[in-house]
Amino acid sequence: MSNVFILVDLQGDAVSKTTAELATAGARMGDVTAIVVAAPGKSGAVVSALTGPISSAICIESGDLATHGVPAYADLISQIVLEKKPSALLIASHAFGKEIAARVAIATDSGIITDAVDVAADGTATQLVFGGSTTVHSKISHGVSIMTIRANTIEANTAPASPAVENIGKSVSDGAKKATITSTQPFVKGGRPELTEANIVVSGGRGTNGDFAAVEGFADALGAAVGASRAATDAGWYPHTHQVGQTGKTVSPQLYVACGISGAIQHRAGMQTSKTIVVVNKDAEAPIFDIADFGVIGDLFAVLPKATEGVIARKS
Amino acid sequence: MKIAVCVKQVPDSWAEKKMINGTLDREGVDAVLNDLDEYAVEEALRIAEAHGGNEEGGANTVTIISMGPERATEAIRKALSMGANDAILISDSALAGADAITTSAVLAKVIETGGFDLVLCGTESTDARMSVVPAMISARLGWAQLTFAGSVVVDPAASTVAITRVTDAGVDSMGASFPAVLSVIEKINEPRYPSFKGIMASKKKTIDVRDCAAIGISVQGAWSVVADSAPRPARAAGIKVTDSGDGGKELVDFLAGKKLI
């Protein structure tokens, strides 16, 4: 059976939910080896937190990761890939994951597919392109199949993993140390679910006029993450990290609720593949209604509090 | 300083896009300069202007580099009319349908021979949306990678550049010596509109069009092969209600009916 690598996706020191999704996709193609790249002393805890169909783990620790970032990670991963020759390498599709995939592809002479939403046993990837309007199936024809997979698109098997662990000593090549990171400020996560991982996302736009209380209230009743349009993040009403769209995050939740958002193409590019889309907007002509499964023409400040009450009433 | 900016001509974001034989149909749609590359052009001009300008015979030059069909000169003209000095376009029928691996090889080859200090890119193209080319160029050239820059500070005397990297994960301060590959996010600046004077001046600027043989690269086929593509069925028309006091309740009933709560 072929050997498939997944890069364990970390948020700080914690293993993200996406990791089990990568493992589940990888197990369709072969035996899954989880690659843990971490700061010195950190990989043990990561391995014990792994879930999903993972048969073995390779741990590489380095003190250079924090100071040299993406190129350092990519360099260590490339060394392991060249040595162990897996058939595929699956990585989470975010800025960091895609840049690692890019550099490993160059270092290992491999093809690359980004933003897959599904992967078949023969390595065929499904992508949704052009703002989700077109489905493409493609496959890598050279080298290791390096694919990045979008969070929340593969139903994960999350049984605890007990992989055989191999610790490998490697050092970062000088060529990967050209840029130096002098300080890092991770974004502090609030109590709500992570935007790209959430089953439900409630987003607010210019229509909130800067008051996100109604949006947050509805989100909390649903256990949802909160998103925002660029109009809202540009105005400083909500942090940029919550922006959904072309230049923000791409989300594919079970339910996306757009409140006071007109539905510009750049916003749709980040949410159009949501399974169910619900809209609250006072302009009956807003283009967002074109992609809504259910739309309320109305004032979000009137509709959302009632909806919040309704959800809470049903839950109790 | 010699600064290069990599730009791409893309179908207008608002145009309906479709696939023909596994690649994007670029003929039938309006083509424009990738929005996100305008920020890179603007930032390159600002860097030049902060350190002696890029007037004829000045301290700096800003060169636009692009790969694409001959028609891509339209998008390049826009960058020139914003104020860039000159441009190189690599155009070759062998490059039609090129993947990111090939694109990065071509761009890196041109950059390598140009003696540049800094290369700026947008974070992604609005058509392919892979967001991998800047990292690939950096890896190919062995130059420092300073990507997702939300701010850039250059010190030409020391030949160094510092950025803040802004991604989902957080904000990093980082820096490197020249040469370096940067990508800039769309919050970094507000791209200027070309002035009338700029548009007129751009008509006299040189776009050096070269094919693969001229830059000394032989093209391999794409390493990711499209098996098939199909438009997704349009979302079925949904239910639309007007709120007259019950909108919130109706919304909750819909969610409950779908078993979403």
Ligand SMILES: Cc1cc2nc3c(=O)[nH]c(=O)nc-3n(C[C@H](O)[C@H](O)[C@H](O)COP(=O)(O)OP(=O)(O)OC[C@H]3O[C@@H](n4cnc5c(N)ncnc54)[C@H](O)[C@@H]3O)c2cc1C
């Ligand atoms: C390069 C580039 C990248 C971009 N990237 C992104 C991106 O990543 N994400 C993104 O979202 N946008 C992005 N945009 C911007 C995008 O084009 C739109 O400008 C933006 O999405 C508009 O945000 P909005 O819908 O909140 O505001 P508007 O378009 O102003 O819409 C506000 C809506 O709220 C409704 N409304 C007002 N008051 C109420 C109320 N009380 N109750 C109910 N409804 C109300 C209005 O009817 C209107 O439909 C990008 C643009 C460019 C050029």
